[in-house]
Amino acid sequence: MGLSSMERPYVGVRRELASRVLRVLKELGLLDRSCRPIRKEGLVLFPLVREPHEDELEVLEEKLGRVEVGTADFRPREKPRRLLDVLSGSLPGELMDLVPRSFDVVGDVAIIELPEPLWPYRSLVGSAIMAVHKKVRLVLAKGGPVSGEFRLRELVPIAGSGPTETVHREHGCIFRLDVAKVYFSPRLSFEHARVASQVRKGEVILDMFAGVGPFSILAAKRAGVVLAYAVDVNPWAFHYLAQNVVLNKVRGYVVPVLSDASEAVRSGLKGLANRVIMNLPEKAHEFLDVACEALRPEGGMIHFYTFAGAPEPEQEALRVLEEGVGRAGRSVRQILAVRRVRAIGPFRWQVVVDAEVA
Ligand SMILES: C[S@@+](CC[C@H](N)C(=O)[O-])C[C@H]1O[C@@H](n2cnc3c(N)ncnc32)[C@H](O)[C@@H]1O
Known part of the structure; x- marks a missing residue:
């Protein structure tokens, strides 16, 4: 999305001091979180919500040594898009309330429970999930309840491509698995x-x-x-x-x-x-x-x-x-x-x- 840049005051420090200055700027309530920092020539420039006061500059210099101040054009951060925002306009208004508020993501596969009236729009919903979650490669809809000895359910592909095997990360562990088989x-x-x-x-x-x-x-x-x-x-x-x-x-x-x-x-x-x-x-x-x-x-x-x-x-x-x-x-x-x-x-x-x- 082409978001135009915005001029902001900044505090610049050498890259190795970036995490320390970030902490101090957060403590002072000066950091503008809506924009991305700029990295150039070994420096990181942090956008500020306003120009720092004299005493705030003193705190910064006391904790970090010399800091650079000035103004620059910063790129705003893109707001994460919501599934409903992506679907509005393309899905009939009366169905919007039926769009599930959550779904499971296992590795790069999303699994959603679609209410009956949304089935004719399944590929639209699936594509919208992929637009919101860039890492999702394949979207499957639940085709029934978990059943049988192996505790599996029918899964119907509705968007994306590739195998149902994926690699999921949880608490620092890696799990390779096939969502259709286990x-x-x-x-x-x-x-x-x-x-x-x-x-x-x-x-x-x-x-x-x-x-x-x-x-x-x-x-x-x-x-x-x-x-x-x-x-x-x-x-x-x-x-x-x-x-x-x-x-x-x-x-x-x-x-x-x-x-x-x-x-x-x-x-x-x-x-x-x-x-x-x-x-x-x-x-x-x-x-x-x-x-x-x-x-x-x-x-x-x-x-x-x-x-x-x-x-x-x-x-x-x-x-x-x-x-x-x-x-x-x-x-x-x-x-x-x-x-x-x-x-x-x-x-x-x-x-x-x-x-x-x-
Ligand atoms: C609800 S899943 C739980 C899997 C796992 N503990 C987890 O948290 O992802 C139950 C598992 O039990 C297995 N299972 C069902 N009956 C079993 C049995 N009699 N002996 C051993 N495993 C069984 C199924 O194949 C399934 O993988």
């Missing part, structure tokens, strides 16, 4: 970090429904020496998990296992784990006996994900967990956290319980 949700990013931050050096972890590895790999990167068995029954999840272990340099700390979680535990992972992660909310309750078998005899932590409804989803999740643990012949020693992870429908939530099991 489950991955950037909406779980906080959960991945929350659980990983509890893991301590030396722990043995069982990630029962590991997908492409976001819990185990982050835990191993953060805690260092751990042994995380990352199990998934989907061969594609295993395929990418194995690659991600190498990409994130956690070989030997995260062990990918292609198996049903019950079979994996019963054929060799009994009584080993300090911590079990159960991120399969629609079915995790069916695996509580297996999770208890995987825990060490002295006990350990279970991160239990489930779906629960109003009026008290947290209480419902706690009850399901306590009953399952009880049936397995163990008991809940302490509940360390219960939280709603996200809404999944009217009056229904994904809930997580962190429980210490004896």
Whole structure:
């Protein structure tokens, strides 16, 4: 967009002092954030909202030595464009309210849930997403709910091109994955970090429904020496998990296992784990006996994900967990956290319980 330049007073310093002067200008409330600094001949010129007063110049020179002042033409920063702004004028006005306010971006692939009346305009919406998010290469629309053992959904290309395989970055980790072949949700990013931050050096972890590895790999990167068995029954999840272990340099700390979680535990992972992660909310309750078998005899932590409804989803999740643990012949020693992870429908939530099991 051709934005014309604007004359502004400036403070100029040598490049190596740029971050310090920026701090001082912010403290003084002098920095004009609407314009881009200018870099020339080893100097950085910072645009100001007004000419600095005498005492402000003294503060700057006291903290930074000699500074250069003057006026120059600065280029305004482009305001980030919003999806609705891009669509207004091309989408019928009565449909504007239906345009989703948010969508998922996994690597360079965007995934959007389109309400029925917007389907005839899907390529318009897809192109608008690409205009707003320059890094998005392909836009897919959700074609149905997540279903089946592998927790996948139909995805329909609506704009852009290229494969559904992408590389996603989360908390400093790299995840290669195919959004059409494996489950991955950037909406779980906080959960991945929350659980990983509890893991301590030396722990043995069982990630029962590991997908492409976001819990185990982050835990191993953060805690260092751990042994995380990352199990998934989907061969594609295993395929990418194995690659991600190498990409994130956690070989030997995260062990990918292609198996049903019950079979994996019963054929060799009994009584080993300090911590079990159960991120399969629609079915995790069916695996509580297996999770208890995987825990060490002295006990350990279970991160239990489930779906629960109003009026008290947290209480419902706690009850399901306590009953399952009880049936397995163990008991809940302490509940360390219960939280709603996200809404999944009217009056229904994904809930997580962190429980210490004896
Ligand atoms: C909701 S996804 C979670 C993936 C991952 N934990 C994450 O946060 O992205 C659940 C995963 O469990 C796997 N799964 C389903 N049933 C399983 C089973 N019986 N044993 C092992 N994995 C299973 C699916 O293939 C899917 O990758």
